[in-house]
Amino acid sequence: xxxxxGGTGRSSAKRTVGRPRRLTLNQILDAALELGLDxxxxxxxAQHIGVSVTVLYGYVAxxxxxxxxxxxxxxxxxxxxxxxxxxxxxxIADYARTLFALLTSNSQLILSFLxxxxxxxxxxxxxxxxxxxxxxxxxxxxxxxxxxxAVGQLVVGCAAARIHAKxxxxxxxxxxxxxxxxxxxxxxxxxxxxxxxxxxxxxxxxGNWEQPLRWVLAGAAARRGEEPPADSWLGxxxxxxxxxASE
Numbered sequence: 001x002x003x004x005x006g007g008t009g010r011s012s013a014k015r016t017v018g019r020p021r022r023l024t025l026n027q028i029l030d031a032a033l034e035l036g037l038d039x040x041x042x043x044x045x046a047q048h049i050g051v052s053v054t055v056l057y058g059y060v061a062x063x064x065x066x067x068x069x070x071x072x073x074x075x076x077x078x079x080x081x082x083x084x085x086x087x088x089x090x091x092i093a094d095y096a097r098t099l100f101a102l103l104t105s106n107s108q109l110i111l112s113f114l115x116x117x118x119x120x121x122x123x124x125x126x127x128x129x130x131x132x133x134x135x136x137x138x139x140x141x142x143x144x145x146x147x148x149x150a151v152g153q154l155v156v157g158c159a160a161a162r163i164h165a166k167x168x169x170x171x172x173x174x175x176x177x178x179x180x181x182x183x184x185x186x187x188x189x190x191x192x193x194x195x196x197x198x199x200x201x202x203x204x205x206x207g208n209w210e211q212p213l214r215w216v217l218a219g220a221a222a223r224r225g226e227e228p229p230a231d232s233w234l235g236x237x238x239x240x241x242x243x244x245a246s247e
Contacts, residue, residue, distance in 0.1 A: 023051060025059045025069070032070045037108040042066070071112045075122040078102045083133040089217050089234035091133050092147070093210075095126070096155050100209050103159035110160050123152075143220070150216055155209050162207030175206045 031049050032040060042063055046053045060066040081094035103109050112118055120127075127148060134144035165175050179202055183191060194201070205211070217234050221227070228235030 023049070023055065023059070026073075028056065028059055028066070029070045029073050032066060033074065037067055037070060037106055040067075067108060068112060068117050071106075071109055071117055072119075072122050074106070074109065075102065075118055076125075080126050080129065082129060083136065087229060087232035087234070088134060088137045088139070089221070089228055089232050092151060092217060093213065093233040095130065096151055096209055096213055099152065099155045100159055100162075103156065104162050107163050110156070110163055113156065138224070143223075147216075147220060151213065154212055154216065158207050158209040158212070165206050176202045 028045070028049065032045055035045060035048055040063075042053050042056055045066075046056050049056075056066075060069060078098070080098050081091055083091065086094075103113075109118065130148050131141070131144050134147065135141065139147075168174055168178065179198070183195060183198060214234065221234060230236060
């Protein structure tokens with residue numbers, strides 16, 4: 001993906017003693033990402049860089065502004081798949097895998113999205129490659145656009161579920177255990193269908209994007225009257241050629 005930062009590569013924003021230099025926003029964002037965005041404070045960031053908090057406010061309005069900028073930079077820097085002549089389902093699966101990895105790399109990304117962050121300017125280059133790739137493979141523009149949004153929404157939901165599962169694990173429980181407790185807490189006559197089919201529900205891989213994506217892409221292939229090649233992600237056994245389990 002195109003690097004929109006300009007300038008040279010990543011460097012630490014920590015000031016070298018005896019060699020004062022002008023601080024840049026990119027250096028501040030580098031330092032913030034180096035420390036990690038979860039629980040980051042302006043005071044901690046200023047100490048890490050070696051400046052006063054007042055200096056930081058000359059570059060960002062507040063902590064929320066800093067997080068938005070750092071998250072947007074993370075999204076812009078993330079490498080998404082390109083058109084290498086692969087089957088369209090391989091391209092889309094690689095895209096979904098990459099987006100899932102990005103969104104689950106830091107819970108702040110999902111939070112930012114829910115609060116209005118990660119706006120279209122962070123997705124424009126991805127959308128350009130997506131549209132060009134699918135149009136080249138015979139998709140109608142409206143179908144390619146619908147798939148772009150459908151896959152994005154699917155992956156966002158799965159990423160949120162995976163982050164939720166991690167939060168439960170930090171509390172010493174699991175999604176499966178919480179479901180069992182929820183059903184057991186109700187009267188025996190309640191939720192008869194759910195009780196009867198609970199094992200199926202509990203066996204679901206919470207936060208796994210692959211199976212729901214297969215359903216979406218199988219529908220797209222059917223509308224096109226296409227039988228996906230056996231060596232493609234969609235046509236291969238379990239749809240997991242080259243992908244393995246969801247990361």
